[in-house]
Amino acid sequence: MSILVVGSVAYDGIETPFGKTDRILGGSATYISLTSSYFFDKINLVGVVGNDFEDEDIQKLKDRGVNLEGLQQDESGKTFFWKGKYHFDLNNRDTLDTQLNVFEHFDPVIPESGKKAEIVCLGNIAPALQAKVLDQVEQPKQVIMDTMNFWIEGAREDLVEVLKRVDILIINDSEARELSGLPNLVKAADKIREMGPKTLIIKKGEHGALLFSAEGIFSAPAFPILDIFDPTGAGDTFLGGFAGWLARTHDFSDDNLRRAVIYGSAMASFCVEKFGPERLLNLSPAEIRDRYQEFRTLSLIPVQPDDYK
């Protein structure tokens, strides 16, 4: 079993109410790979970086055991750069700058070592590129995909096509509403699951996440965080924790999907504690186990006493 991760590798400039960084390692494939590495040790990252990509950032991925055979180094330009500023409540952000650079002509080529991956994680890139990835892999057990409003609005046909080949879609609530055209999330989920993915996860930020599967609905709580330092990458981190847990256990039962949602949520709750992926570089399994347990305690509903009949 191995995990194939395809997505962006980037530098981010981030400003939050609590601090500022001009350039820090980022990108969906980066967050997904770093996070899943806490659960599983065969991770193939496919992406592209430019001539400004630092050796120390390569090293951060290598230190976590990520296989970089599929990371293209394009000397013709710079690495994808995004710059954003979060509002006071951290729920909204303004994009101040987007430089696609070498990412503009990214053409994912899956190395041999990644073609037999049993779990394929399609980070948030153009649906046509996501399809190109699926064309190159051999019968993955689970295809897990992320997308965003930009593609729902601008590349809907491609998106609908690739969705037919996806097992698990992970999006946020506004994306689910836009993709389905329905305001009620339960109805939206039914409609999206008819489009392809048998399993759908809707992330609701500070309100937790909903898992819709053949077995029904699971409502996961959000971890109550006093100080969110930087929300960047939290969604990708969720996906990485979710996929990593499934790869580790090779169990796609409803109970284990629930566990995967909680590991994803736990990893995301760590991610936001520091700038960029910093917090994801040196977690311990004990910290992760404890956070999982905190989620259980947080949402535990006691049994009913027998007396009420």
Added chain:
Amino acid sequence: MSILVVGSVAYDGIETPFGKTDRILGGSATYISLTSSYFFDKINLVGVVGNDFEDEDIQKLKDRGVNLEGLQQDESGKTFFWKGKYHFDLNNRDTLDTQLNVFEHFDPVIPESGKKAEIVCLGNIAPALQAKVLDQVEQPKQVIMDTMNFWIEGAREDLVEVLKRVDILIINDSEARELSGLPNLVKAADKIREMGPKTLIIKKGEHGALLFSAEGIFSAPAFPILDIFDPTGAGDTFLGGFAGWLARTHDFSDDNLRRAVIYGSAMASFCVEKFGPERLLNLSPAEIRDRYQEFRTLSLIPVQPDDYK
């Protein structure tokens, strides 16, 4: 043990995307009393109605065993009337008409049978009136209070005074932010709990509810409802289920507060299925038990396997 409920008794005109009613029984004391009657049989309602109040509506309360000694009949005018229209997504509503009528001069007088109540439910009325109620009762075990932005903005001093005498405050997320002046709900809860109520419940509508107590935080899920017919009264119904369960069990432990939150949530999930309080007139204990169990299943996080260390 008995429950004292003080609040409005009203007629509501309601328009939702799914239907319309010109005049239906409403008011916070109505919803709280009807709901708590499913858990406990000694409920004292204190409120006021006008010369247009129908016998059949009196009968609806009597049929549920509610003691109406404290319900004043003011022949000088009509019953409090509110008219509102919900938007397409049901999260927002416009008030089209508010006629205070006899409610304008409501002066709560607690009958002897209510003065020894062990649980006092202060529905959403002027904080000065809530204080007047507390002046008349003898050492209640728990004072449970609701309020709204209108009083937080317009009667803040009175509100802060009465909060010192409250054990459990139940408000929604925007009210918690406004009362505390803090956007982060965890910090807001800390600040509000310093103002008096040792226990705070923050309702988040379609995102469930948070319970903050000395023991920590409990995150309750929202019931995933395909068709919300009419949200009117859901918040009061939550309070009624919560208080009713505490009165029934006389157990104020953290575990039992969690149960009370789920019974409150379950009752609210029934309330929104029909217009006004209709659904609250003929529920069965079995339906309520089953709904509680559905909440448990919805949010159950499986234990972690031992292998992840």
